Amino acid sequence: xxxxxxxxxxxxxxxxxFIGGAPLLAGWIKRLKCHLQNRAAPSLLQPYRDLAxxxxxxxxxxxxxxxxxxxTPYVVFGAMLLAAAVVPLVAIPLxxxxxxxxxxxxxxxxxxxxxxxxxxxxxGTAFGGMGASREMTVASLAEPAMLMAIFTLTMTASxxxxxxxxxxxxxxxxxxxxxxxFALLSLAMVAVAETGRIPIDNPATHLELTxxxxxxxxxxxxxxxxxxxxxxxxxxMIYAVLISNIFLPWGIARHLTLPGLALxxxxxxxxLALLAVLxxxxxxxxxxxxxxxxxxxxxxxxxxxxxGILTHVILESAL
Amino acid sequence: xxxSELSLFSQGILVSAALVLFTSFVMLAQARxxxxxxxxxxxxxxxxxxxxxxxxVSGHTHLYISALLxxxxxxxxxPWMLYRLTRRLHIQYDVEIVAHPSLTLLGGAxxxxxxxxxxxxxxxLSTLVTxxxxxxxxxxxxxxxxxxxxxxxxxxxxIGFMSIENGLFFAAVxxxxxxxxxxxxxxxxxxxxxxVLFGVFFFQIRTSIDSLDVxxxxxxxxxxx
Numbered sequence: 450x451x452x453x454x455x456x457x458x459x460x461x462x463x464x465x466x467f468i469g470g471a472p473l474l475a476g477w478i479k480r481l482k483c484h485l486q487n488r489a490a491p492s493l494l495q496p497y498r499d500l501a502x503x504x505x506x507x508x509x510x511x512x513x514x515x516x517x518x519x520x521t522p523y524v525v526f527g528a529m530l531l532a533a534a535v536v537p538l539v540a541i542p543l544x545x546x547x548x549x550x551x552x553x554x555x556x557x558x559x560x561x562x563x564x565x566x567x568x569x570x571x572x573g574t575a576f577g578g579m580g581a582s583r584e585m586t587v588a589s590l591a592e593p594a595m596l597m598a599i600f601t602l603t604m605t606a607s608x609x610x611x612x613x614x615x616x617x618x619x620x621x622x623x624x625x626x627x628x629x630x631f632a633l634l635s636l637a638m639v640a641v642a643e644t645g646r647i648p649i650d651n652p653a654t655h656l657e658l659t660x661x662x663x664x665x666x667x668x669x670x671x672x673x674x675x676x677x678x679x680x681x682x683x684x685x686m687i688y689a690v691l692i693s694n695i696f697l698p699w700g701i702a703r704h705l706t707l708p709g710l711a712l713x714x715x716x717x718x719x720x721l722a723l724l725a726v727l728x729x730x731x732x733x734x735x736x737x738x739x740x741x742x743x744x745x746x747x748x749x750x751x752x753x754x755x756x757g758i759l760t761h762v763i764l765e766s767a768l
Numbered sequence: 769x770x771x772s773e774l775s776l777f778s779q780g781i782l783v784s785a786a787l788v789l790f791t792s793f794v795m796l797a798q799a800r801x802x803x804x805x806x807x808x809x810x811x812x813x814x815x816x817x818x819x820x821x822x823x824x825v826s827g828h829t830h831l832y833i834s835a836l837l838x839x840x841x842x843x844x845x846x847p848w849m850l851y852r853l854t855r856r857l858h859i860q861y862d863v864e865i866v867a868h869p870s871l872t873l874l875g876g877a878x879x880x881x882x883x884x885x886x887x888x889x890x891x892x893l894s895t896l897v898t899x900x901x902x903x904x905x906x907x908x909x910x911x912x913x914x915x916x917x918x919x920x921x922x923x924x925x926x927i928g929f930m931s932i933e934n935g936l937f938f939a940a941v942x943x944x945x946x947x948x949x950x951x952x953x954x955x956x957x958x959x960x961x962x963x964v965l966f967g968v969f970f971f972q973i974r975t976s977i978d979s980l981d982v983x984x985x986x987x988x989x990x991x992x993x
Contacts, residue, residue: 626783745797748870752873756793759877760786760904763880763884764900
């Protein structure tokens with residue numbers, strides 16, 4: 450019993466580290482992008498300050514706001530919190546591993562997105578409705594690609610449970626799997642689309658005609674906006690952790706010992722910092738694409754994940 | 769034998785084979801001329817890496833020569849010639865309008881499944897390390913054909929043609945550890961000559977119909993002006 454309780458304590462700590470670290474990752478990416486684009490960079494802690502400022506502000510609600518509009522920030526943040534609890538960040542053998550299923554994760558994302566789209570339409574402004582429609586378009590194209598990429602992983606590890614899959618990859622040692630390469634590329638493309646980064650969406654702009662994600666949250670302010678922004682940062686971190694821990698799981702703690710956990714924290718920090726450099730480079734090199742090019746981008750991601758499954762069958766089958 | 773029991777080099781063969789397939793899909797998706805040429809060059813480079821790895825694993829030293837030849841011709845010389853041609857024709861920044869891009873990609877995926885089905889009995893008979901990549905090499909051939917069918921500009925069609933040749937070479941390496949040296953040399957120089965001739969043809973087509981869109985060749989009429 451005490452052992453079990455201990456495990457839950459570690460799981461709660463890991464989740465806290467996850468949601469606490471998410472703004473830091475966002476700040477780090479912003480800083481890198483500023484350096485790459487020859488701009489003066491804000492402090493690493495700027496996202497925390499922004500969130501604190503928003504939390505301290507008085508709430509202003511639109512006249513036509515219904516309960517959906519008021520509930521959405523909490524639902525979105527709650528879904529992301531649960532999703533963050535499910536993803537193995539520092540250690541594998543946690544009690545949350547039992548529900549660390551990828552399908553559950555996709556479900557959490559879908560729930561958050563559904564409420565966000567509803568809230569976008571709730572106020573009745575043109576931008577909200579437009580943003581909701583665009584967001585759902587992107588999501589309906591990104592979700593199958595993501596699921597296919599995950600199925601590629603599932604076919605290798607014979608499980609949809611993240612912890613078990615990571616354990617499997619760790620046990621197998623260094624094996625070059627062509628299917629993982631495709632799944633990695635596809636998942637990275639989906640992550641870019643789902644978290645609203647360039648070239649699908651520009652997180653730094655409020656230009657009316659090009660924004661996707663920002664349009665649905667245009668009417669939010671104060672603590673509601675803070676929760677939604679924070680949820681967005683957590684979502685970015687979840688994708689980054691998924692990519693780095695599934696495809697490069699080395700360093701993650703396999704036992705709940707202090708040195709192991711410390712090593713796990715250092716390893717995951719290093720991996721995320723490196724991934725952020727890649728993302729910042731990608732965002733600096735590419736320009737935002739037209740909305741009507743997005744289906745092609747995500748179609749390519751889908752074909753990539755399909756290729757992942759095919760190469761698994763063709764090249765990695767028992768010889 | 770399972771994948772994890774193979775040596776790292778054998779796994780490397782599979783990975784680079786998969787990457788060759790990937791470049792075929794990139795070419796299908798790429799509408800701009802210059803990136804198309806780069807993707808073609810990458811395919812040649814990956815093909816030569818695959819060949820070199822096969823040579824390393826199987827111990828057939830003549831494959832090193834093939835790998836070098838492939839790298840020199842298909843990764844450097846021919847892409848460079850095509851690049852220079854597009855510069856001289858001032859079409860290097862052209863963007864071709866590809867009809868149904870996503871559908872073409874999915875069609876490509878269907879072709880891969882088809883090739884897997886066709887190559888399965890061959891792979892079961894073979895005892896080589898590379899037997900699983902036979903399906904991939906066939907898919908490269910068919911994807912090159914799909915590229916030729918789905919594009920209308922002459923340059924893209926030529927790249928499709930060269931990519932078919934890449935696939936054939938790959939198939940030879942995958943199924944029998946390469947063709948006899950004399951055949952390989954002959955094919956290599958044929959491809960080189962073809963590349964030169966295509967260049968001449970580009971200019972001919974361009975001067976006679978004012979465009980590189982070969983669809984316009986269908987509209988020949990006998991009424992002499």
